[in-house]
Amino acid sequence: xxxxxxxxxxxxxxxxxxxxxxxxxxxxxxxxxxxxxxxxxxxxxxxxxxxxxxxxxxxxxxxxxxxxxxxxxxxxxxxxxxxxxxxxxxxxxxxxxxxxxxxxxxxxxxxxxxxxxxxxxxxxxxxxxxxxxxxxxxxxxxxxxxxxxxxxxxxxxxxxxxxxxxxxxxxxxxxxxxxxxxxxxxxxxxxxxxxxxxxxxxxxxxxxxxxxxxxxxxxxxxxxxxxxxxxxxxxxxxxxxxxxxxxxxxxxxxxxxxxxxxxxxxxxxxxxxxxxxxxxxxxxxxxxxxxxxxxxxxxxxxxxxxx
Amino acid sequence: xxxxxxxxxxxxxxxxxxxxxxxxxxxxxxxxxxxxxxxxxxxxxxxxxxxxxxxxxxxxxxxxxxxxxxxxxxxxxxxxxxxxxxxxxxxxxxxxxxxxxxxxxxxxxxxxxxxxxxxxxxxxxxxxxxxxxxxxxxxxxxxxxxxxxxxxxxxxxxxxxxxxxxxxxxxxxxxxxxxxxxxxxxxxxxxxxxxxxxxxxxxxxxxxxxxxxxxxxxxxxxxxxxxxxxxxxxxxxxxxxxxxxxxxxxxxxxxxxxxxxxxxxxxxxxxxxxxxxxxxxxxxxxxxxxxxxxxxxxxxxxxxxxxxxxxxxxxxxxxxxxxxxxxxxxxxxxxxxxxxxxxxxxxxxxxxxxxxxxxxxxxxxxxxxxxxxxxxxxxxxxxxxxxxxxxxxxxxxxxxxxxxxxxxxxxxxxxxxxxxxxxxxxxxxxxxxxxxxxxxxxxxxxxxxxx
Numbered sequence: 001x002x003x004x005x006x007x008x009x010x011x012x013x014x015x016x017x018x019x020x021x022x023x024x025x026x027x028x029x030x031x032x033x034x035x036x037x038x039x040x041x042x043x044x045x046x047x048x049x050x051x052x053x054x055x056x057x058x059x060x061x062x063x064x065x066x067x068x069x070x071x072x073x074x075x076x077x078x079x080x081x082x083x084x085x086x087x088x089x090x091x092x093x094x095x096x097x098x099x100x101x102x103x104x105x106x107x108x109x110x111x112x113x114x115x116x117x118x119x120x121x122x123x124x125x126x127x128x129x130x131x132x133x134x135x136x137x138x139x140x141x142x143x144x145x146x147x148x149x150x151x152x153x154x155x156x157x158x159x160x161x162x163x164x165x166x167x168x169x170x171x172x173x174x175x176x177x178x179x180x181x182x183x184x185x186x187x188x189x190x191x192x193x194x195x196x197x198x199x200x201x202x203x204x205x206x207x208x209x210x211x212x213x214x215x216x217x218x219x220x221x222x223x224x225x226x227x228x229x230x231x232x233x234x235x236x237x238x239x240x241x242x243x244x245x246x247x248x249x250x251x252x253x254x255x256x257x258x259x260x261x262x263x264x265x266x267x268x269x270x271x272x273x274x275x276x277x278x279x280x281x282x283x284x285x286x287x288x289x290x291x292x293x294x295x296x297x298x299x300x301x302x303x304x305x306x307x
Numbered sequence: 308x309x310x311x312x313x314x315x316x317x318x319x320x321x322x323x324x325x326x327x328x329x330x331x332x333x334x335x336x337x338x339x340x341x342x343x344x345x346x347x348x349x350x351x352x353x354x355x356x357x358x359x360x361x362x363x364x365x366x367x368x369x370x371x372x373x374x375x376x377x378x379x380x381x382x383x384x385x386x387x388x389x390x391x392x393x394x395x396x397x398x399x400x401x402x403x404x405x406x407x408x409x410x411x412x413x414x415x416x417x418x419x420x421x422x423x424x425x426x427x428x429x430x431x432x433x434x435x436x437x438x439x440x441x442x443x444x445x446x447x448x449x450x451x452x453x454x455x456x457x458x459x460x461x462x463x464x465x466x467x468x469x470x471x472x473x474x475x476x477x478x479x480x481x482x483x484x485x486x487x488x489x490x491x492x493x494x495x496x497x498x499x500x501x502x503x504x505x506x507x508x509x510x511x512x513x514x515x516x517x518x519x520x521x522x523x524x525x526x527x528x529x530x531x532x533x534x535x536x537x538x539x540x541x542x543x544x545x546x547x548x549x550x551x552x553x554x555x556x557x558x559x560x561x562x563x564x565x566x567x568x569x570x571x572x573x574x575x576x577x578x579x580x581x582x583x584x585x586x587x588x589x590x591x592x593x594x595x596x597x598x599x600x601x602x603x604x605x606x607x608x609x610x611x612x613x614x615x616x617x618x619x620x621x622x623x624x625x626x627x628x629x630x631x632x633x634x635x636x637x638x639x640x641x642x643x644x645x646x647x648x649x650x651x652x653x654x655x656x657x658x659x660x661x662x663x664x665x666x667x668x669x670x671x672x673x674x675x676x677x678x679x680x681x682x683x684x685x686x687x688x689x690x691x692x693x694x695x696x697x698x699x700x701x702x703x704x705x706x707x708x709x710x711x712x713x714x715x716x717x718x719x720x721x722x723x724x725x726x727x728x729x730x731x732x733x734x735x736x737x738x739x740x741x742x743x744x745x746x747x748x749x750x751x752x753x754x755x756x757x758x
Contacts, residue, residue: 062417224360240373
């Protein structure tokens with residue numbers, strides 16, 4: 001259950017001393033939602049977005065031979081790994097026009113988009129533009145758990161969301177669960193959000209896990225933003241000037257209609273959030289007392305969930 | 308890791324000391340640029356990546372502001388390194404102070420590297436040729452064996468069964484500094500030689516490679532070319548075969564030497580011969596930095612000073628023999644005891660107690676490594692105590708004077724020696740004194756003046 005109070009202080013990932021300092025393992029979540037990239041909300045076409053991101057990914061690999069990079073594509077209907085720098089099947093050198101990474105990644109991305117489209121056939125309309133961020137976050141965390149369990153000596157991983165699609169309030173519970181799980185395992189979630197408005201989910205994710213949230217202003221310099229802020233390893237962050245969060249939107253979504261709300265009702269047993277009064281908690285089934293008048297229950301149960 | 312005093316910090320110092328022309332020449336190769344970037348301190352890496360697309364000169368003040376105020380020493384270190392390697396060029400302007408700019412060749416090559424990617428000068432053997440290539444595990448075993456055999460030969464052990472093809476002259480160059488070389492005595496490990504054995508493989512490898520490069524200079528091979536070739540080699544794929552005819556004459560000689568060290572495996576095909584880089588070769592650019600992959604330990608030390616080493620390696624046995632008494636050896640186990648005598652002979656060779664303790668701790672078997680302390684305290688304490696025993700007597704070179712003509716002369720001499728801070732001992736009854744060697748000359752002048 002996600003706790004709606006997110007007042008805990010951001011926990012910066014403590015650098016462990018067991019491996020070389022500046023090795024990073026980065027799991028990149030790449031937004032590949034066609035509805036967003038073709039919409040007016042997208043500030044730049046997907047192709048030029050990729051042309052900024054690919055050199056960035058290459059420069060992450062350039063910085064240390066032991067750096068590991070995993071890219072997960074976030075689609076409309078599903079997510080998948082599209083690149084893993086440690087996989088033995090990777091081409092070792094490029095073809096002279098593109099780097100090995102770009103060749104592999106673009107090929108896999110094409111497959112991904114086709115499959116994503118097929119899965120989305122049954123749905124009626126593209127009114128909801130959000131992509132499956134909760135899915136790709138969970139996949140990233142699973143991958144990271146695998147690293148944690150692989151042995152005693154491992155570099156500290158981090159997650160980087162390159163996201164553009166607007167938040168999907170229906171994913172609120174899943175995303176918050178993922179965020180808290182990342183916080184527990186001390187995995188910072190960095191996010192670079194290129195959509196029109198700020199993403200409340202990603203702001204919260206970065207704030208709670210001690211990552212960096214950035215909304216680039218000029219799209220022409222996206223690569224510069226990425227290399228300046230997100231290419232640095234966790235160890236170096238301790239002595240670097242990084243963008244600070246200005247304001248974080250902490251609003252929650254209600255569990256009953258998945259709407260983003262300012263004020264709501266909270267079950268005192270399981271802390272589920274509802275936008276209107278129910279007789280019984282929809283999550284845990286606790287019966288809410290009806291003895292008092294509505295006005296009294298109002299004061300009891302109605303709490304602000306803004307922290 | 309034990310502090311490695313014999314290696315001049317690392318290989319990059321050697322690169323940095325190359326003349327400017329040669330450095331610029333090295334940066335023509337994109338792979339070398341990449342290897343250089345990887346060797347930089349983390350902050351310097353960040354600066355390079357960040358300045359990659361900035362064409363103008365950037366004021367040093369601005370660069371310094373990218374770090375938090377308490378990181379300014381790190382900033383200095385990073386900038387110094389970059390300037391030293393000629394990656395940053397410094398310009399001074401009265402209005403804006405010192406400014407920096409990225410080396411243009413370096414910039415273009417790195418830009419190319421992250422957008423287009425590098426292409427090796429040679430292709431791996433195509434899959435159409437049906438030759439059995441060694442598996443990655445076989446290759447690793449081969450590299451390990453070859454390297455161990457080389458090390459055993461290096462420390463002149465009678466234990467090495469087969470000899471590598473490295474010429475005795477070359478071997479002597481490698482041994483320089485690691486072994487004492489006196490005509491009559493059998494060569495013995497020096498203090499730095501012991502340190503060398505305690506280093507991890509990558510560090511050892513670079514020490515040897517560094518000697519190799521220095522030696523090649525004497526043979527009139529351009530060291531810049533050699534460095535370029537070695538760094539390039541580290542970007543080849545492990546386990547792929549590359550054709551030998553893509554190499555020039557000098558490189559072919561080099562690769563044969565490298566095969567003896569276990570960096571590459573040579574394979575003779577029907578028509579062509581091939582070389583297959585091993586992990587040692589591809590790790591070359593990793594070990595430029597001080598990052599070291601941890602190896603699994605193998606030693607268990609008991610409180611009764613007995614030592615069990617789970618290892619099949621002859622080299623391990625040789626290292627342990629340096630400071631312990633090996634009692635018996637089973638196929639996968641070496642049993643020994645740490646005794647006063649064995650430690651005294653180690654101390655005589657210049658090995659310190661601290662080195663031995665840290666070696667035992669770093670190579671502790673996983674079962675005991677979890678415990679704190681991994682080596683029993685009574686053992687570590689005793690090792691240190693035995694070392695301290697040897698240091699009870701302090702030696703000072705001195706000069707001894709007697710037969711003074713009169714008590715006045717003797718007392719004046721004592722006072723003079725005391726003033727100079729060189730009086731070690733005096734016996735006023737028999738009028739004898741001893742002074743430090745440093746003040747002997749002054750003392751003689753003084754006594755002459757008295758006459």
